Amino acid sequence: MTLHVQFQTIFMMFLSGICIGALFDIFHVLSGKLRLPRWTIPIVDSIYWIVAIILVFKMLIYSNEGQVRIFIFLGMGIGICFYFALLSSLVIRLTLILIRIIVAIYRFLKRTVEIIIIKPIIGIYRLTVIILGFLLAVAIFLYRIVLQLLYPMWRLFLWMTKPVHKYLVIPDWLKKLKGRIIALYRRIFSK
Structure with missing residues (x-):
């Protein structure tokens, strides 16, 4: 190993010592700011040491093909x-x-x-609910008015066709339908 390679290795280990210290401070600050639970501290420490070891060995392999000497520890310590x-x-x-x-x-x-995004969607939803509620109220109002207008004509129609009813056989389903319509009318207009 030449003197140039030794100085390069010491310099690289000096840099890796700086990086290890910086990583330590960054991990320390992040674990404090994130307020990690106490049980995660060994996990964070293990991650720190794995990253530090990988960093040191990558630098060591780059500088002197991975040869471990005493001056490597000296460079890291410095x-x-x-x-x-x-x-x-x-x-x-x-x-x-x-x-x-x-x-x-x-x-x-x-x-x-x-x-x-979120506030316009909520606003559109609320506006849609209000408009649909208004349209439903208008539709129910118009439905009641139409029923009230048609009821006298229906009574007149029934009165006019009463003589014919004697000769007609009305199916049961039509009688049930008539009963349901009358019940619906009473339920809507009796309120």
Whole structure:
């Protein structure tokens, strides 16, 4: 392993130490903001360590084909110390700002969908119910008026055809229909 490869590996491990620290702060802030239940903390920690290990080994394979040396741990330690000394508060603030931006965008989109789609649909539904209710009331009103206007003619028709009734055999279904019509008329107009 040449000196150039060793310095490149130390630099890559320094960067991976910074990335591990940043991931730690990001996971910490997200778990605090999302108010995760206590039982999920081991799961989140496991995910963090899996991601950190994958990141370190990818960088190690890229820099020196995966050879593990003592200076690799030194580079990671320096990177982690550098991160927590100088960059941690900045990353935490940026993460909080990013969370606020995402929440603001989510609320804006939610409100936009509510104003543009949901409220008009509810308004159209209410307007339709009002119009249909009005039309139904008008139809019932007109139906009662028509029945009241036709009832005297029906009585006149029955009176005029009374002599013929003696000679006609009226089927039972027609008698039942007559009874239903009279019952319907009494129910509508007796209120």
